[in-house]
Amino acid sequence: MIKDDVLELVNKGLMLPLMEEFYTIQGEGFHKGTAAYFIRVGGCDVGCHWCDVKESWNAETHPPTAIESIVEKAVTYSDTIVVTGGEPLTWDMGPLTKALKAKNVQTHIETSGAYPLSGEWDWICLSPKKNKLPTGVIYDKAHELKVIVYNKHDFIFAEEQAAKVNKDCILYLQPEWSVRDKVMPMIVDFVMKNPKWKVSLQTHKYLNIP
Ligand SMILES: C[S@@+](CC[C@H](N)C(=O)[O-])C[C@H]1O[C@@H](n2cnc3c(N)ncnc32)[C@H](O)[C@@H]1O
């Protein structure tokens, strides 16, 4: 297929730059410990300096892949599919999630919310970033808010973001991995003083699984 045709399909969400796909255990947040198939879509310009998948940022380095083939493979592994990235909302998630829902699987997204919400989701994990704040209705729709703590200012940011989400949204603080030993005691102290918050750890990194 010629390049313009592919671009058009990507722009419509019918093809997506696919970085990797893997069957693992959801390591973070509410569904931690649950087997799930992950689809990691390339492309992100939010630019978190501590991002643990910087290789995902440049969409051009990840092959545009037809959603039908992504879905066909994914549903053979699990009935819970987590779409992450990169920033999945860079792209129109409508066609991918419609195809997944047609196969009766649960659709979960990991997102910064920096771009408009698209797609049909059973679970939305919103992990807002200071440098590109969430837009639009995602605060009303998020099932969990997962704020990454890199330093003490992140607790103030976390409370600001918690004030914007819906009342049923579950609140998590997750240590930034490279400073976990430093921030974990701060998180423990904060959660004991502010028990509406819970701790989320990147348990897959302790387990040495993807
Ligand atoms: C790599 S991001 C991809 C999805 C989306 N761009 C986002 O940021 O939510 C997946 C999850 O990992 C978190 N994350 C990324 N780098 C991290 C790090 N160094 N330590 C802890 N969590 C991290 C993000 O905040 C997000 O919740």
Ligand SMILES: Nc1nc2[nH]cc(C(=O)O)c2c(=O)[nH]1
């Ligand atoms: N096991 C596992 N759980 C995860 N939860 C969120 C992840 C992500 O990168 O979005 C992730 C990941 O990369 N691996």
Ligand code: SF4
């Ligand atoms: S928004 Fe997500 S993928 Fe993008 S840089 Fe930040 S953590 Fe990485």
Ligand SMILES: [Mg+2]
């Ligand atoms: Mg990850």
